[in-house]
Amino acid sequence: MIPYSRPGSLSTACARAPEVQPSSSRPLVPPLDLSVVYCPSSLDHVDALYEGDARGWIYAREGHPNADQLATKIAVLEGAASAFVCASGMAAITASLCSLLSQGDHMLMAAEVYGKTSVLVDRELARYGVGRELFDAARPANLAAMVGPRTRLIFVETLSNPLLRVTDMAQIARVAADAGIALVVDNTFAPLICRPLEHGAHLVIHSATKMIGGHSDLTLGVVAGSAPLIARARAVAAAMGLTGNPFESWLALRGMATLPVRMDRACASAGVLASRFEADPRxxxxxxxxxxxxxxxxxxxxxxxxxxSMLAIDLGDRERASRFMEGLPNIPFAPSLGDVRTTLSHPCSTSHRGQPPAHLERFGITPGVVRISVGLEDERDLWTEFAASLQALSPVR
Ligand SMILES: Cc1ncc(COP(=O)(O)O)c(C=O)c1O
Incomplete structure (x- = not known):
């Protein structure tokens, strides 16, 4: 038992936590620190904490041990000097964009970004006077000509959703460097398999809700980059209340321990399944x-x-896509990705719902497209189930 001298009354004993004596041995697993507030020992100590002369935390919205542990791992993952944790992938995108943009500024954005990112930029940031132009991230031939005097950043995703179009990072980074503006990359679909900072990006974002967490049981985002850019974005996140909480940071930290093995396995299976689907005439x-x-x-x-670990198949039309998905009782329709379990999504009904049909048609995102987030099942079992469901469809080629 922790040594404890009992104060006068039971209500006082209940209200006050016993003083925790640090263990002389260390826990193997990082403890979960739920405290909202950390108590400085003196006014000089508060000054030292705020000025960065003493290490420690004051208030959880501004930082706490579990977020800092997760941020350290993310910085290593991305080869960054610094990183911080946000309450969701969208919070990470909001904090990053708001840290780089002011009223009247302009940004260049890949045409095929996550739906809510478009909503954030086109509906919300537009109300604060931020302009944007769209470009094709896989073929950014005219990008340099689109940079104007108020352009502050270029925003792309490493791989587009759902067709996995690949961003021409080298060419886009060159435009950003020549113009002296920031390149911000949402790397949610490609943790470990792409390190955007090595290709000239300035900020890298992940929705840790996906592969990093890996178990569909937490919602978090992370941002990595240089120390000054991260300090600024982190200050914006603290002021706007966008920072992540201890329990989910702790869960994500645990998820990261298995991220490399999960990614290796899922990517290998996705490659095999892609070849098998390609050989199937249906x-x-x-x-x-x-x-x-x-x-x-x-x-x-x-x-x-x-x-x-992601692939998409086009089955021709919505009816065939629907029959294929309904023929897979053990592979759920779940409009997210990066789970240990293989899941399906129908972009036209979920992530891209409500977008003009002409826009979707232009990018090849037709009602026959089914997106597959490959998990950790044995890929032979997955193919047996996919092949059985395809049997119900007639060949298209
Ligand atoms: C590429 C991408 N970025 C950002 C997000 C937003 O992440 P969150 O749901 O954690 O806010 C998503 C969500 O699906 C996504 O797919």
């Missing part, structure tokens, strides 16, 4: 970055160490 088209048929497979080999 499948119209397969989108997987390392297949020779993918329009960006050369770009993929320049920035990705593998084809990734």
């Amino acid at each position: 499948v119209n088209r397969v989108w997987y970055p390392s297949l020779a048929s993918h329009p960006d497979h050369e770009l993929a080999s320049a920035i990705l160490s593998s084809g990734g």
Whole structure:
């Protein structure tokens, strides 16, 4: 028992926590620190904490041990000097963009970004006078000409959703460097297999809700980059209340321990499944970055160490996509990704719902497209189930 001198009354004893004596041995697993507030020993100590002369935490929205432990791992993962944790992937994107943009500024954004990122920029930041223009991240030929006097940043995703188009990171980074503006990369689909800072990015974002957490039981985001950029974005996140909480940071830290083995396994299985789908005459088209048929497979080999854990198949129309998904009782329709379990999504009904049909058609995101987030099951079992469901469809080629 912790040594404890009992104060006068029971209500006082209940209200006050016993003084915790640090253990002389260390826990193997990082403890979960739920305290909202940390108590300085004196006014000089408060000054030292705020000025950075003493190490420690004051208030959880501004930082806490579990977020800092997760941030340290993310910085290592991305080869960054610094990183911080946000309450969701969208919070990480909001903090990053708001740290770099002011009223009247302009940004260049890949045309095929995550739906809510478009909503954030086109509906919310637009209300604060931020302008944006869209460009094709896989073929950014005219990008330099789009940079104006108020352009402050370029925003891209490493791999687009759902067709896994690959961003031409080298060319875009060159434009950003020549113009002296920031390149911000959402690397959610490609943890470990792409390190955008090595290709000239300034800030890298992840929705840790996906592969990093890995178990669909937490919602978090992370941002990594240089110390000054991260200090600024972190200050914005603290002021806007966008920072992440201890329990989910702790869960994500645990998830990261198995991230490399999960990614290795899922990427290997995705590659096998992509080839099998491509050989099947009931499948119209397969989108997987390392297949020779993918329009960006050369770009993929320049920035990705593998084809990734996601693939998309085009089954021709919505009715065929629906029948295929309904024929897979053990592979759930779950509009997220990066789980230990393989999941399916129908972009036209979920992530891309409500977008103009002409826009979707232009990018090849048709009602026949089903996106597959490959998990950790044995890939032979997965193919047995996929092949059985395909049997119900007639050949298209
Ligand atoms: C590429 C990408 N970025 C950001 C997000 C947003 O992440 P969160 O749901 O954690 O806010 C998502 C969510 O699906 C995503 O797919």
